Amino acid sequence: MAEDLNVRIRHQVLDVDLTLPLDACAPITGVFGPSGAGKTTLLRCIAGLAHPGAGSRVALGGEVWQGERRAVPVRRRGIGYLFQDHALFPHLSVAANVAYGIPKMPRSLREERVRTALQNARAGHLLDRDTTSLSGGEAQRVALARALASAPKLLLLDEPFSALDAPTRDQLRGELREILLATGTPALLVTHDRSEAWALADRVLSLADGGVQQIGSVEEVFNRPSTTSAARAVGVENIIRGEITRRSGENIEVRAGELVLVTRNPEGLEVGQSAAVCVRAENISLTAEAPASAKAPNRFTAQVAEIRERGSLHQIRLQTDPVITAYALGSGSRSAMRPGARVSVEVPIEHCHTIRTVHTERVDRLER
Amino acid sequence: MDWAAVELSIRLATLTTLILLVLAVPLAAWLAYSRQRWTAVIEAVVALPLVLPPTVLGFYVLVALGNRSPIGRWWVELTGSPLAFSFNGLLIASVIYSLPFAVQPMVAAFVGVDRRLLEASTVLGRSWSSTILRVVLPLSRTGITTAAVLTFAHTIGEFGVVLMVGGNIPGETRTIAISIYDSVQAFDYDTAATTSLWLLLFSVVVLGLTYGLNSRGRTIWPRI
Structure with a gap:
């Protein structure tokens, strides 16, 4: 049937x-x-x-x-x-x-x-x-x-x-x-x-x-x-809206505020178009140590703005523009993750999902 | 002691209660579960006997049942005897007079039944009447008992309406309350005292039993 x-x-x-x-x-x-x-x-x-x-x-x-x-x-x-x-x-x-x-x-x-x-x-x-x-x-x-x-x-x-x-x-x-x-x-x-x-x-x-x-x-x-909207409906924590500034091979570079993220481009987006990069908080990795090569794509350092305890997981908001939310294991990261501490952030390219958006002031304000 | 009056009062109260239990259930269910323009109007009409003086109510019932009214004439044609100043007329008046005492406790009980249970019953394929019968009534036992007792007690104690509609015919329309009034009018204080005491004790016992039975399963204020 x-x-x-x-x-x-x-x-x-x-x-x-x-x-x-x-x-x-x-x-x-x-x-x-x-x-x-x-x-x-x-x-x-x-x-x-x-x-x-x-x-x-x-x-x-x-x-x-x-x-x-x-x-x-x-x-x-x-x-x-x-x-x-x-x-x-x-x-x-x-x-x-x-x-x-x-x-x-x-x-x-x-x-x-x-x-x-x-x-x-x-x-x-x-x-x-x-x-x-x-x-x-x-x-x-x-x-x-x-x-x-x-x-x-x-x-x-x-x-x-x-x-x-x-x-x-x-x-x-x-x-x-x-x-x-x-x-x-x-x-x-x-x-x-x-x-x-x-x-x-x-x-x-x-x-x-x-x-x-x-x-x-x-x-x-x-x-x-x-x-x-679909991303918000399923609770994606990071929806980073920006503009595509470069296209290199299969990848594109999205600039949003002070962040530059490299993502895949299955939809064939072009330079100059608006896009939103969706990343689940659990896919962003935070480490206390400074990165070996700071110039690798999607790796940067940031300051911890706020920590919310959620049982074994801590939700961590980073002082970036736009703000990025990540998770860290409560037990292991207690010492390193303090408000104000500098951490090394990696946003794995395979976990970035890019959506084409229509960038207007009105939409931006509505969705905030 | 006027035993004929006692017997008549109990017969009247029992029949009134039985008729009202059958009539009030669908009416109360409709009032509790529907929200239409008519609901408020019907609710007001049902509550009228609470505010109107019994004489006013009795007057209208008398006019409606009298030999000049269509209902009165129809009844005479059907049975050969008039409705006014008869036991049947008295019964109709009692049913109308005690309607709010039967309907209101039922409405309160029906409204208290978890709405989800009604939805569950409907989804499981049961009709409105089947849901009322299988879910609402069993879960409203307290309210239904209260309705029955209040109706019974209220009918036993009614005076004004009986006087207006029934008059004072021994064995036909002379209830306990009328009998006591008669005794006092005739300066027979002994009979009046005995009958009154009997009525008082009866009321205390019936009400006490009901509230005793109904108090089971009630929430108790937490004690330290």
Whole structure:
């Protein structure tokens, strides 16, 4: 079953036109973006829990869920929805919760289906438990079993792991992928966690400012954003805007403020054009020692402006123009990385992704 | 002690409560879960018996049920007996008079049900009525008990409306409250005292039981 999901949404906070292939072999589409980007709204509009606005359209294959004139009621759409906080019915047992969506099935068949769904969600042992006694992870497993029991055509997952502790989250993530592959259920997974998208998604849709920025493979969307907005949507820390000053062979030189960065040029950009160089903070390496050859490309020294502790990683802002953000391991770099210290910076050429931009004052101010 | 009046009051209160539980659930669900222009108007109409003097309410009900009104005539044609000054007329008046006492606790309870559970039920294929029945009602037990008890107690204690609509026919429309009033008018203070005490004790026991049962699972202020 390789149907397309067609979505046109004209919601107050979301303006979207997209077609997603729903493939049973590559079932998971990640919906990624910062909070407030409209991720949950997108899911709710597809489910029919929110009205997608006048002139909107939602269709799965040939089945039109939301058309010009009429809309298929939520209960007839045959979708599964996993909420952030499981939303199990507290007054019903685990078994009754899972059976809730299949009341018309003959009893023996229903019991069998409940057992299978729970086993698929690795929650077979919870069958006789009271719903209120479940832990967060267990509850989310039961909620997944409940969603899968009615064999949905499409599963919508709204940050299903965000309320769980890290070990449980990692375990459930791995299992979710197996379960969806095994049952062949296509799914839309809303997340703002990059590692979750990497671990689960077959393709990613990046959302920001109420619009789709990019759709592609995980690698493409995260490492090769197509526009600066797409880069911001996936949280690229360094988006350095400048002008191309030189072209030498395969590479180009981008000058931005006092920085000169050498990058590859797959798009064939020309001297004089505006460009933005996107570099993830984790790809910039900082060392305390002075560089051996200061003249090597993309190597320079800079002063540490600010350090923000983030667990084992420290986020370090350098006093360059424009400001560069990098990460350093907290334990090893404690002595060397102090505000005011001079460090040697290397921006590896293979991690620089260059985007052509239209350079105007207005855009610049808007994006700041 | 006027046992016929006691029996009549309990019969009236039980029937009123049963009818209102059936009527108030869909009405309260509609008020709790929809936001239309009409919601506020209907809500105001439902709350009217709280502010109107019972005599005003009773007057309108009497006019509406009387033999000159279409409803009154239709009832006479159907059953051969008039609605005004009859037990059935009294029952209709009681249902209207106690409507806010049934609807308002239910609305409060329904609004308190986690919205996500309603969405989960809908996504899982259940209709509006099925969701109300399977999710909302079981999770609103406290509110429904409160609604039932308030309706029952309020009907037992009603006086003005009964006097206006029912009059004072023994065994047909003479409730406890009317009976006590009659006793006092006849300077029979002993009977009035016994009946009053009986009504007082009954009310304390019923309300005490309800609040006792309802207090389970309530949040308690943290103590040092």
